[in-house]
Each structure stands twice: as C-alpha cells, then as structure tokens.
Amino acid sequence: MAGQRAASAVRSLPARVAGRLPVPSLALGDLRDGLVGALAQEAGQRRLFPWLAVAFGAGILVELTATDGPPMLVAPLSAAVLAVATSFALRARPVALALMLALAAAFLGFAAAAYRVASVASPVLARTMIAPLTGLVEALDEREQGARLVVKVIAFGTLEEVGRPTRVRVSYRKAQAIKPGDRISAVARLLPPPEAARPGGYDFARDAYFRGIGAVGSLTGRIDVIAPTGPLPWRLRLAAAIDDARNALTRRITDANGGQAGAVAAALVTGKRGLISPQTNDVLRAAGIYHVVTMMRVCRHLHTTWLEYPGPGATA
Known part of the structure; x- marks a missing residue:
C-alpha cells in the first residue's frame, strides 16, 4: 500500500507543480498591454525621442541588407510624409502618435541610405x-x-x-x-x-x-x-594637402619612436597602418586590440569623405 501511494504521489507531482507555477500567457491582448505600458513608461521618463534614432537606423539597415536593385527614393520619402501627416491627426493618442513618428523616422532612414547608395555609385x-x-x-x-x-x-x-x-x-x-x-x-x-x-x-x-x-x-x-x-580641383588640392601632412606626421612619429612601436604609435595618431608589419598585425589581433587601430582609420575616412567624394552631380 505504501508503494502504491508513493507511485501515485510521483505521478501526480507534475500536475501539482504546474498548478502552483504561473504559466506565461502569449495572448495578443497581453502583448498589446505590455507594449502600451512600456511606451507609457518611456514617455513618462521623457525617453521616447532617442528612439527616433533607433527607428532611423532600422530603416538604414533594411535598405542596405534587405533590398536589391536600384535604390528607391520617392516611395520612402512619400511614405515618410504620409506618416508625419497622419501623426498630426493622432496627436491626441500618445501611443499611436509615437508609433507613427517612429515609422516616419524609419522611412527617412531608408531614404537617406538609398540616397547615399545612389550618390557614391560609380562603375x-x-x-x-x-x-x-x-x-x-x-x-x-x-x-x-x-x-x-x-x-x-x-x-x-x-x-x-x-x-x-x-x-x-x-x-x-x-x-x-x-x-x-x-x-x-x-x-x-x-x-x-x-x-x-x-x-x-x-x-x-x-x-x-x-x-x-x-x-x-x-x-x-x-x-x-x-x-x-x-590647376587641380580645390577639393583634390585640400584632400592631397591633408594626406601629405598626415604622411609627414606618420614619418616623424615613426622615426622618433623607432621600429614597430613607432609604426603602431603613428597608426594610432594618423590612422596610417602601412608601416605596421604583418607579424605585428597578428600580435595586435591576438591581443584583441587591433580594433583600436582600425577605428582610427575609420575616423580618418569619415573626416575626409566629403572632400574626396562630393556626391551625385557635384563637381570637384
């Protein structure tokens, strides 16, 4: 009898545990209430505005990764204008207003990325x-x-x-x-x-x-x-002068420090990585700090892009 009671207790254990533990609900109503609550909390703490940047970036991501063929400009700009116009009609409804403004920012990000793709297009x-x-x-x-x-x-x-x-x-x-x-x-x-x-x-x-x-x-x-x-175009003259000055600074730092230590120091200051040997590059990667040198080069590209690549229809 004791063995039968023990076996019965073991068989009923899952049901009893399940009855005491909360079971999460995935109903649409609960998801909607959670979203509304989260938006209300963000709005109450005045943190909704930074989310426009997130929506803008999401639009850029969609254009750069999920689209193929010629870049579209008219359609996303029209959709953004329509979303902004709709947001005025929904200004009495905070949640709908926030979502519509986020949608407008996403379409604007999509259009900005499409314009960038078209502006740098070349054979x-x-x-x-x-x-x-x-x-x-x-x-x-x-x-x-x-x-x-x-x-x-x-x-x-x-x-x-x-x-x-x-x-x-x-x-x-x-x-x-x-x-x-x-x-x-x-x-x-x-x-x-x-x-x-x-x-x-x-x-x-x-x-x-x-x-x-x-x-x-x-x-x-x-x-x-x-x-x-x-005479050279003024953009090219200015870009060449800046690059020549960076090369001179790179040589000066390298000569002052000597060896690969000087090459790495110069790369951290000017973004010029050409004097770093393959062996030193491997050491930097193994140490997990190669991204520091890479970021300096990326910053240099961002600073000089407008000089070197003026955009569609522009003349140097």
Missing part, C-alpha cells in the same frame, strides 16, 4: 585587365616596401568613361618620389574589388563601393609623374 571593373593607367593621386599610404595609392582615374586603356572606374586602389613595391596631388602614368594590373571570403565576413567590395573605388591591383614597371595640364 566597377568587370574583369581583370592590364593596361596603361593615368590618374591623379588622391591618397598615399607608405608601407615597408613601396606604397599603396588611391588614384582618381583619368584614362585606363581603351575603356570609355561609362565603364571606367572612377577611383582605383593600387600598390607598388619600388620606392619612388610620389606624393598626393601628383598626376602619374604607369601600367596597371587591375581586377574587381574582392567580395567577402565567407558569409558574414569582411566585405571589401562593399567598403570599396562606398569609397568610390571600382578596382584594385598593382602598378608594374616605371611610374612617370606627369606635369599637370592645369
């Missing part, structure tokens, strides 16, 4: 080519051997302007007296910007697209510095 090289390249040096990163250049293309082989990259990133191994602002001519081997090596990995092609770079490669043979045929 991308379709295949590997070896041909004479003529262009203006916009930026120069010195390396242990040679340098890496960003060149605004004037001519490349027989390509017409429609299919010719606007900018290319090239490297060369021989040390030559080249500085930002020079007009150069050399034989270049160019190929399309490489895409991500694995899903979710670093996508250089995306980064190159937003910097207006349509090809990467190297210069072979002799590099000739050609006398300019006229």
Whole structure:
C-alpha cells in the first residue's frame, strides 16, 4: 500500500507543480498591454525621442541588407510624409502618435541610405585587365616596401568613361618620389574589388563601393609623374594637402619612436597602418586590440569623405 501511494504521489507531482507555477500567457491582448505600458513608461521618463534614432537606423539597415536593385527614393520619402501627416491627426493618442513618428523616422532612414547608395555609385571593373593607367593621386599610404595609392582615374586603356572606374586602389613595391596631388602614368594590373571570403565576413567590395573605388591591383614597371595640364580641383588640392601632412606626421612619429612601436604609435595618431608589419598585425589581433587601430582609420575616412567624394552631380 505504501508503494502504491508513493507511485501515485510521483505521478501526480507534475500536475501539482504546474498548478502552483504561473504559466506565461502569449495572448495578443497581453502583448498589446505590455507594449502600451512600456511606451507609457518611456514617455513618462521623457525617453521616447532617442528612439527616433533607433527607428532611423532600422530603416538604414533594411535598405542596405534587405533590398536589391536600384535604390528607391520617392516611395520612402512619400511614405515618410504620409506618416508625419497622419501623426498630426493622432496627436491626441500618445501611443499611436509615437508609433507613427517612429515609422516616419524609419522611412527617412531608408531614404537617406538609398540616397547615399545612389550618390557614391560609380562603375566597377568587370574583369581583370592590364593596361596603361593615368590618374591623379588622391591618397598615399607608405608601407615597408613601396606604397599603396588611391588614384582618381583619368584614362585606363581603351575603356570609355561609362565603364571606367572612377577611383582605383593600387600598390607598388619600388620606392619612388610620389606624393598626393601628383598626376602619374604607369601600367596597371587591375581586377574587381574582392567580395567577402565567407558569409558574414569582411566585405571589401562593399567598403570599396562606398569609397568610390571600382578596382584594385598593382602598378608594374616605371611610374612617370606627369606635369599637370592645369590647376587641380580645390577639393583634390585640400584632400592631397591633408594626406601629405598626415604622411609627414606618420614619418616623424615613426622615426622618433623607432621600429614597430613607432609604426603602431603613428597608426594610432594618423590612422596610417602601412608601416605596421604583418607579424605585428597578428600580435595586435591576438591581443584583441587591433580594433583600436582600425577605428582610427575609420575616423580618418569619415573626416575626409566629403572632400574626396562630393556626391551625385557635384563637381570637384
């Protein structure tokens, strides 16, 4: 009898425990009440306004990751105007007003991202080519051997302007007296910007697209510095002067500290990473601090983007 009572008690244990524990409800009414309560709490603490930035960023994320084809501008702008107009009619209903303003911010973020994609659009090289390249040096990163250049293309082989990259990133191994602002001519081997090596990995092609770079490669043979045929555009002159000053500061810091310590110190100040050796890069990555150097380079790009890439329809 005792064994039967024990077995019965064990069998009834789950039912008794379930009856004493609260069971979460996933009803739509509860979700709605929770959302309203959360919005009311945010509104009571005057914290709704910062959420507009979150909605704006969500719109940007949708445009950059979930859309394909030509960027859309008219549709999201029209939807944003409609959402703002609707918010005036709903100003007596705080929750609906907040949601409508968030929707308007999301559409505006979508439109801003679409405008940015359209403003930096430029031809991308379709295949590997070896041909004479003529262009203006916009930026120069010195390396242990040679340098890496960003060149605004004037001519490349027989390509017409429609299919010719606007900018290319090239490297060369021989040390030559080249500085930002020079007009150069050399034989270049160019190929399309490489895409991500694995899903979710670093996508250089995306980064190159937003910097207006349509090809990467190297210069072979002799590099000739050609006398300019006229004054350089003021944007290029200013960008070249800033980049030249950063290179001079990089050399000064490197020479003062010496070795790889000087190269890392210079990269932290100017964002120029070319003098850091591959071995030092591996050490920085293993230590988990390589992102510090990378962020300095990103900040430099943000500071000079408006000088180097003026946008759609703009003239340098």
